[in-house]
Amino acid sequence: MALPDLGPLWLTLQLAAITTAILLVLGTPVAWWLAHTGSRVKPVIEAITALPLVLPPTVLGFYLLILLSPRSAIGGFWLDVTGTTLTFSFLGLIVASTLYSMPFTVQPLQAAFETVGRTPLEAAAMLRAGPLDRFVTVAAPxxxxGFLTASVLTFAHTIGEFGVVLMVGGNIPGQTKVISIAIYEHVETIRYAEAHLLSAGLLVFSFLVLLLVYVLNRRFPIHVGG
Amino acid sequence: MALSVDIRLNHGDFSLQVAQAFALTGVTGLFGPSGSGKSTLLRVIAGLEGRARGRVAMGPEIWQDGGKHVPPHRRGVGYVFQDTRLFPHLGVRGNLDYALHRARGLDGPGLDEVIDALDLGPLLARRTADLSGGEKQRVAIGRALLAAPKLLLMDEPLAALDEARKAEILPYLERLCDQSRVPILYVSHSVTEVARLAQHMVVLREGRVLRAGPAAELLSDPEAVPMVGSREAGAVIEARIVAQHADGLTELAVSAGTLFLPRIDAAIGATLRLRIPAQDVILARARPEGLSALNILPVVVTEVREGEGPGAVVQLQAGSDLVLARLTRRSVAALGLKPGVAAHAVLKSVALAKSDIGTPHGLKGVSLT
Known part of the structure; x- marks a missing residue:
């Protein structure tokens, strides 16, 4: 039995790491706002960020394909500026994964910020800490x-994505051929041995990731009340 | 300099409307029943209530006026919360350092000074979760002081503690209130606490200021009795320790004479405040003979206030102090009590319970005033 090409594995890990990093940067302010706002548009924003949970990946992928295609405003602009297309490229995959994995970052973070609540932040303000200081030294720790859960879930979920990748990225080795696509291709071409190996690898990996989350959740209980 | 507040805040059924200047010397007790708006008023002063409208000014510094709202962290206000709000992810030392680092360059107390005053030394290495309620509150008070506040707001710092813990922490509070250069607004629903700690007093009821003035005056005013609660009412007078007797009694001089109390551990010459609950004062027209009571002071009736029901409150001049007695209207009539009448006040010494006696200033060998 030939060892399967490990290229898709590295590509997948890269995609997951970059997506997680981007989402932590973008998702934190969104989650913070959702946790503390009294705004009437809050449920609208909550619904939008949760959409990827319920939509079939193909629906999201389909719209992204249209939005990012060189004939659209965004995709056309990108083609003019960089000479490359967003669709069927690694960059396009990052855009798609960021949207697709959004709820896995925003929801745990929002819950964590809500649990922390306002009271420790008020206490910090009374000790002369400004808003950013309060966030960095009190809210974030x-x-x-929540940050741990959000990171792990986002990373793991990005690794497992298939539908969106297939729609937006296709199957280009080294560019968009991530592990789930590689498995699909192995099955299509009836190379079950390779498909088995990659599938089992992904299964074990996913289990270990979730195990890590639950173990860490037990080890580091939420600090409330003190 | 004064803290002047003219604010209103509506929240559902509750409305707070306060226009009041607070003297920025010593301790001002904000007294009132639960739900009277005491804590909300503190939060408005701290800048934590965005919904409040009106004006808040600390001397020449305007903290809130119309659209202007200085954010809480720029007001330089210290806040001791009822629930302490120590940061659980930092230890005791970490909590103190948090305040200290953000008050660099400001004229605040030093770390050693605060650690000494509140006895925090043995706690420094502990985690906040391992502290008792009283210890937590001491750390919280220390933390607030280390932020070098211009004004210290204390929101029922003892309310969450049991009686034993209260007794443990009150001497620290008294020392703090006596020695602190920082003016303190102290919220409490316990008149005993306010009487022990505050020189000024503001009585709140249903979101409005009912009375404001010097604490000694307010506590000896018959009209204020219903506000304070007739069971709680009682004047506060100053006393000086004169002698310690072999039979376990301490002799104290008050302006109207001499009192004997169960032994108070303080040096001769120390001054302290005594609270005399109005319901534990008995009046007699002639000096009673053959009575077991030790503490009898000559007094002159200055005011009689008959309330609804069978009760009446009599204000008495005892030396240079004013004390209150709560009697029945029947007794007032039978004794012919009216302003100008001389009488003798019998203070039931059992009622001068330890927790009601002002603890001497400067316990633990610190200089006595």
């Missing part, structure tokens, strides 16, 4: 478990 107290929401540490």
């Amino acid at each position: 107290l929401a540490g478990r």
Whole structure:
């Protein structure tokens, strides 16, 4: 039995790492806002960020394909500026994964910020800490478990994505051929041995990731009340 | 300099409307029943209530006026919360350092000074979760002081503690209130606490200021009795320790004479405040003979206030102090009590319970005033 090409594995890990990093940067302010706002548009934003949970990946992929295609405003602009297309490229995959994995970052973070609540932040303000200071030194450490959960879930979910990748990225080795696509291709071409190996690898990996989350959740209980 | 507040805040059924200047010397007790708006008023002053409208000014510094709203962290206000709000992810030392680092360059107390005053030394290496309620509150008070506040707001710092913990922490509070250069607004629903700690007093009821003035005056005003609660009412007078007797009694001089109390551990010459609950004062027209009571002071009736029901409150001049007695209207009539009448006040010494006696200033060998 030939060892399967490990290229898709590296590509997948890269995609997941970059997506997680981007989402932590973008998702944190969104989650913070959702946790603290009294705005009437809050449920609208909550619904939008949760959409990827319920939509079939093909629906999201279909719209992204249209939005990012060189004939669209965004895709056309990108082609003019960089000479490359967003569709069927690694960059396009990053855009798609970021949207697709959004709820896995925003929801745990929002829950964590809500658990921390306003009271420790008020206490920090009374000790002369400004808003950013309060976030960095009080809110973020107290929401540490939320950040951990959000990172792990986002990373793991990006690794497992298939439908969106297939629609937006296709199957280009080294560019968009991630592990789930590679498995699909092995099955299509009836190379079950390789498909088995990659599938089992992904299964074990996913289990270990979830195990890690649950173990860490036990080890680091949320700090409340003190 | 004064803290002047003219604010209103509506929240559902509750409305707070306060226009009041607070003297920025010593301790001002904000007294009122639960739900009277005491804590909300503190939050408005701290800048934590965005919904409040009106004006808040600390001397020449305007903290809130119309659209202007200085954010809480720029007001330089210290806040001791009822629930302490220590940061659980930092230890005791970490909590103190948090305040200290953000008050660099400001004229605040030093770390050693605060650690000494509140006895925090043995706690420094502990985690906040391992502290008792009283210890937590001491750390929270220390933390607030280390932020070098211009004004210290204390929101029922003892309310969450049991009686034993209260007794443990009150001497620290008294020392703090006596020695602190920082003006303190102290919220409490316990008149005993306010009487022990505050020189000024503001009585709140249903979101409005009912009375404001010097604490000694307010506590000896018959009209204020219903506000304070007739069971709680009682004047506060100053006393000086004169002698310690072999039979376990301490002799104290008050302006109207001499009192004997169960032993108070303080040096001769120390001054302290005594609270005399109005319901534990008995009046007699002639000096009673053959009575077991030790503490009898000559007094002159200055005011009689008959309330609804069978009760009446009599204000008495005892030396240079004013004390209150709560009697029945029947007794007032039978004794012919009216302003100008001389009488003798019998203070039931059992009622001068330890928790009601002002603890001497500067316990633990610190200089006595």
